[in-house]
Amino acid sequence: MNPGILSTELVLMAGGFLLLLLQAFAPRLKPLFAPAAILTFLGALAALTLKPSGLHLWGTWEVNGLTRFFTVFFLLGGALAVFFGAYVLRRDGMERGEHYALLLWGTVGMLLMVSTRHLLLIFVGLELLSVVLYLLVATYRRTEVAVEAALKYFLLGSFASAVTLFGMAWYFGMAGHLMLAPPPPPLPKLMGMAYVLLCAGFAFKMALVPFHAWAPDVYQGSPSSVTPWLATLPKMAALVVLVRILQTLPPPLFLGILAAAAVVTMFTGNLLAFVQQDTKRMLAWSGVAHMGYILIGLAAATPEATKSVFVYAVAYALTTLTAFAVLGALTRGEHEPHFISDLAGAGFRHPVPALVLTLCMASLAGIPPLVGFAGKFYLFYAAVEAGRTGLAVLGILNTILSLYFYIRVIYTLYMKPAPVEPLPDTTGGPYRVGLGLAGLLIVFLGLAPAPLFEAASRAFDAMVTYYVR
């Protein structure tokens, strides 16, 4: 066996253990933990070049365009989350090696999920990621909201995992193996049940209606050092698994369900985002709505649509990560709620974070020329091409609905008079530089989305080579 096939994962694992040991035996090196974690992510990125393409480990381990696309995405996203998280943790005096170790290991879990078609390995990855997420939410263990969020997330999450595992057991019984592959034509009756149960856990991680109830509570309760990561990348890993599962089924079976789920998810997310007073909570519901848009792409089920889903996923993740990072800076403290009205007057007082938040909101709303617009345009275009005009129209309608609460944030930032005690910017210069760079990326990928489209296209091509319809 060539150890190179696991190079990225091994680097991440080793980095995590190193940070854990340093926390235990050399806590004085604490200022170096965050740079070490970022270096580990970049080292893992370098190690990715050692991976030989192809199917390894008796066909269970894939290295191809798909896994490379998402590996790069997860590693860069992880590095960004470590960077932002470090400043928030330092501000609150909560910095510990475990935080970074958990982020690194959670990334390994996500890589496992996207790199295999073997259900058992996918489950191991899912659980590795889930356990890490429960712990990360609970890191601020003296904050009541964080504890409540962690408990809710843990109970609902392990419930969803148990349902998924039960679905896997039935899939194993019906198919005779644990590899995700198109089942032979006369589909056993119980196979449908197995598939529904199987999808539950991944729909939960993506916060699709009706598995969305945890999202607002967890996003609001989790500390801002964790939310940017928690709200974005795990959803993408679950999305890849969901796409893989759906690819094994003949399309007519599930397109109706997906279309219905898309409509329900979009409307639930957008309508409930309307009434939120807390910015983090509003972003959580907006995240639910965005997963609804992604479902439109899955329901369209053409190659173009699936490619556009990957592009949209990147756009959503980048924008939401940055938006939560801004909220981590503009706050009265981790114990306080993040009311939208608190942002009043922050626009001119803290120009950089406010401008970046404005860009994020505009990108989420799908205003050109930002990356969110490129994603939405491609997605709806692909849906219309696939003959799903009705769904696309509903999607555009939802986009118009969502303008209200995104623009409300921008309005509050710049138009509302500042209160007597305006929000402080709690995190300092380098954080602002990071925010600025992320904002530039949002603009840049919106102006020149071609490389992103090409990468997504290659990822899709690699995915389908294993499934001959």
Added chain:
Amino acid sequence: MIFLALLLGLLLFVLGLAVVMLRRSAILLFLGIELMLNAANLTFVAFSSANGALDGQIAVIFTIAIASAEVGVGLAIFIVLFRRFKTQSVDDLRILRW
């Protein structure tokens, strides 16, 4: 025989589901979830012996290991919860709503 084992698995799963739906104590909820996990394990083993494929039994060993990791994390969260809220009932958690 396989039919009986599958039926038992299904029953256990439904029982776990009922516990999760009806009980309000965090620890009992988790107990229900464990029941559901073990229902899945039983189903794996039953199908494994029926299909003559060992994958199912190996899967059970993985699942047990994963479930115990989950128990560790879960109990830690329960302890933190009890320290902060002096309760283990999920109905008493009311900060985060809507």
